[in-house]
Amino acid sequence: MSFAEYADCIREGDVAIVYLSHDSMMPVKVQRGAQTQTRYGVIRHSQDLIGHKYGSKVSCSKGWVYVLHPTPELWTVSLPHRTQILYTTDISMITMMLELKPGSVVCESGTGSGSLSHAIIRTIAPSGHLHTVEFHAKRAEKVEEEFVEHRVGHLVTVRNQDVCKEGFGVSGVADAAFLDIPSPWDAVVHAKTALKRQGGRVCSFSPCIEQVQRTCAALTDHGFTELCTIEVLLQVHDVRTVSLPLPDFGPDSDTNEEQNQNQSSPASTTTIKTTTTPREIPGHTGFLTFATKPRT
Numbered sequence: 141m142s143f144a145e146y147a148d149c150i151r152e153g154d155v156a157i158v159y160l161s162h163d164s165m166m167p168v169k170v171q172r173g174a175q176t177q178t179r180y181g182v183i184r185h186s187q188d189l190i191g192h193k194y195g196s197k198v199s200c201s202k203g204w205v206y207v208l209h210p211t212p213e214l215w216t217v218s219l220p221h222r223t224q225i226l227y228t229t230d231i232s233m234i235t236m237m238l239e240l241k242p243g244s245v246v247c248e249s250g251t252g253s254g255s256l257s258h259a260i261i262r263t264i265a266p267s268g269h270l271h272t273v274e275f276h277a278k279r280a281e282k283v284e285e286e287f288v289e290h291r292v293g294h295l296v297t298v299r300n301q302d303v304c305k306e307g308f309g310v311s312g313v314a315d316a317a318f319l320d321i322p323s324p325w326d327a328v329v330h331a332k333t334a335l336k337r338q339g340g341r342v343c344s345f346s347p348c349i350e351q352v353q354r355t356c357a358a359l360t361d362h363g364f365t366e367l368c369t370i371e372v373l374l375q376v377h378d379v380r381t382v383s384l385p386l387p388d389f390g391p392d393s394d395t396n397e398e399q400n401q402n403q404s405s406p407a408s409t410t411t412i413k414t415t416t417t418p419r420e421i422p423g424h425t426g427f428l429t430f431a432t433k434p435r436t
């Protein structure tokens with residue numbers, strides 16, 4: 141297994157995703173002889189995981205779990221949070237609008253918990269590269285360990301430095317640059333340096349509109365074009381069976397009076413399968429500002 145390549149069977153050293161329920165999953169490092177406690181009982185790695193196929197149902201003493209192949213999307217909903225992270229709704233828009241594809245070279249800062257990084261790496265593999273910058277030493281060290289553990293270490297370089305002062309550590313190589321830091325306007329010049337001479341795409345994620353305004357001003361000052369700020373809001377619909385009252389249109393005019401009187405009362409409800417909209421309005425995550433560096 142690797143986060144960038146699918147494998148059929150679970151091997152020692154893999155990171156598997158244990159599915160407990162739709163909104164509860166946990167990553168597990170598979171080790172011979174190890175055990176993992178879940179709310180449904182214990183998983184014994186040697187007997188229950190190693191050599192079994194991904195997607196298998198594992199019986200525990202108080203129930204069962206599924207063991208899933210890791211993906212960036214499953215990692216995003218199960219990773220240990222060291223920072224606020226980006227979720228798949230924003231990530232999917234970022235991936236498309238930055239025009240990422242296999243072979244792309246991407247610069248990113250800050251790395252944070254590596255949620256977006258894993259998605260970028262999967263998209264640009266097997267020949268692309270991610271240069272990611274994180275100025276918090278412990279976070280940089282931890283995320284680098286995770287990349288190796290997830291067998292994608294060769295696709296990424298982690299630099300422990302301040303992107304606003306020292307930039308991305310590369311120049312003229314990137315197809316795309318991404319910023320998720322409190323003061324992205326200070327890093328715009330470094331994004332420009334990192335991007336290829338023939339141009340490229342940039343994206344900045346900011347929760348506040350004042351940050352967006354300053355970033356757009358900096359992008360314009362540095363010659364970026366096609367500025368566009370968007371917000372993506374996800375609505376998940378629940379599938380439900382509901383009972384609806386049948387309207388009463390009165391007696392049937394085609395049948396005679398006697399028949400109408402003898403008729404037993406019709407069913408007053410009907411049961412249908414439908415989807416319901418969320419009761420809560422989706423919350424604001426952040427604004428995504430995209431721009432293009434033109435060919436120079």
Ligand SMILES: C[S@@+](CC[C@H](N)C(=O)[O-])C[C@H]1O[C@@H](n2cnc3c(N)ncnc32)[C@H](O)[C@@H]1O
Nearest residue numbers: 223226250252253254255256274275302303321
């Ligand atoms: C919100 S987190 C990024 C989350 C990441 N996008 C993810 O999906 O997991 C922001 C990170 O940027 C780092 N950071 C903030 N300012 C920075 C700077 N000037 N240079 C490098 N890293 C910075 C912080 O330490 C933090 O880890």
